[in-house]
Amino acid sequence: MALVKLNNKAVSNATAFGSITSLGSMTFIKKLTASSSATLSFVDGTSDVVLDDTYKEYMFTFNNIHPGTEGTEFGFNMSVDSGSNYNVAKTTTFFYAYHYEDDSGGGNPAGLSYHGGGDLAQGTGFQQLATDQGADNDACLAGILHLFNPSSTTFVKHFIAQTSEYYLSDGAYANSRSNPNYIAGYGNTTSAVNAIRFQMSSGNIDAGDICLYGIA
Numbered sequence: 001m002a003l004v005k006l007n008n009k010a011v012s013n014a015t016a017f018g019s020i021t022s023l024g025s026m027t028f029i030k031k032l033t034a035s036s037s038a039t040l041s042f043v044d045g046t047s048d049v050v051l052d053d054t055y056k057e058y059m060f061t062f063n064n065i066h067p068g069t070e071g072t073e074f075g076f077n078m079s080v081d082s083g084s085n086y087n088v089a090k091t092t093t094f095f096y097a098y099h100y101e102d103d104s105g106g107g108n109p110a111g112l113s114y115h116g117g118g119d120l121a122q123g124t125g126f127q128q129l130a131t132d133q134g135a136d137n138d139a140c141l142a143g144i145l146h147l148f149n150p151s152s153t154t155f156v157k158h159f160i161a162q163t164s165e166y167y168l169s170d171g172a173y174a175n176s177r178s179n180p181n182y183i184a185g186y187g188n189t190t191s192a193v194n195a196i197r198f199q200m201s202s203g204n205i206d207a208g209d210i211c212l213y214g215i216a
Helices: none
Strands: 003-006 008-015 019-035 040-043 057-067 076-077 090-097 110-116 120-122 141-147 157-166 176-189 195-202 206-215
Touching: 019 040, 019 057, 040 206, 057 076, 057 195, 076 157, 195 206
Parallel strands: none
Antiparallel strands: 003 008, 008 019, 019 206, 040 195, 057 141, 057 206, 076 195, 090 110, 090 120, 090 176, 141 157, 157 176
């Protein structure tokens, strides 16, 4: 019988024959903290950022991302020229579920939607990771973005993301709601992606942390 041991940052597999095989680890690379920031950028080789062939998968975590403007969208883009341009063509999909504070909007199909306005078809703009974020004092976004093998010069650059946000609570949506968002797609380039930028569709990232990890 195989035994699996979970260490602090790695998973090891102990087989019935006694051998132990490391299955991978997650390494912290860089943390950026927003303070009324127009953008937050991770550029390989700059400020201790690693975004190259050291790892085949990279993970970004979003913690308490608070917009400075009501109704804006948090998003990201890729660069193949170390941040001179963030304009990689992307083909993506976006859907979300939602539930209002008054217990409405939880049923299907009303509570589950494909967000056509949040996807891209060979678009070079920023990919949305949220929809109409609330800017109330207690509103924020949290989530994860996985980017796979960005240094490849053979394949396109796949990503998957999941975020949870506090939806806007003014205007027609007087009763704010929880929004879990699911986004996936690929950057349609065989050039190495070596920089990632995050920003709001309008206004600043008022507060919050973004951390980068490498996954072996």
